[in-house]
Amino acid sequence: MQFQQIQSKIQDWDQIRATVETWKANGEKVVFTNGCFDLLHYGHLHYLAEARDLGDRLIIGLNSAASVSRLKGPHRPINDELTRQHQMAALAFVDAVVAFDQDTPFELIKLVVPDVLVKGGDWKPEQIVGSDIVQNAGGKVYSLPYIEGYSTTSIEQKIKSTVTGAS
């Protein structure tokens, strides 16, 4: 039961189109954010929870493994796509997880047209892909506070230094 509930949040593009149509018909405000979410950390959880507070439903656009590798390097992602999909879907405040294979979520955002588009503070509002789509549709775009000291890269470096013994 619990695992089925998690799995039901993982949707393809046709499914999320229908889901969003229903949510919007019910007057629910749809929030969208996207990312690689390779090694989940406090900074992710802090901004994601804040993102959910900005509406009634939260969709996570998740970079596919191939997309992550192109963006972050051939050694990434560390966690495979199945793991990343399920860890995001397991978050109580997440309503849907949709993978995208492109370099950016532009096409997915064009499909969803969320009421609110959010990224963490490492992205300035003017850098947020899809902000034109959302703003032209009357929606809002937010760059939420960045929690210093938390990144997937820093976790990766910490693991490497532990293994190699380097300080």
Ligand SMILES: Nc1ncnc2c1ncn2[C@@H]1O[C@H](COP(=O)(O)OP(=O)(O)OP(=O)(O)O)[C@@H](O)[C@H]1O
């Ligand atoms: N420390 C943080 N505080 C707030 N938001 C964050 C933080 N780190 C990442 N985010 C946000 O989480 C989303 C996913 O980012 P990403 O998966 O690239 O995390 P990351 O830790 O920066 O990874 P990497 O170190 O590989 O770049 C983005 O919207 C990003 O703005």
Ligand SMILES: O=P(O)(O)O[C@@H]1O[C@H]([C@H](O)CO)[C@@H](O)[C@H](O)[C@@H]1O
């Ligand atoms: O996990 P990241 O690197 O924060 O996520 C990237 O965000 C980009 C962002 O939306 C640019 O405004 C996006 O283009 C890229 O595909 C990653 O999701």
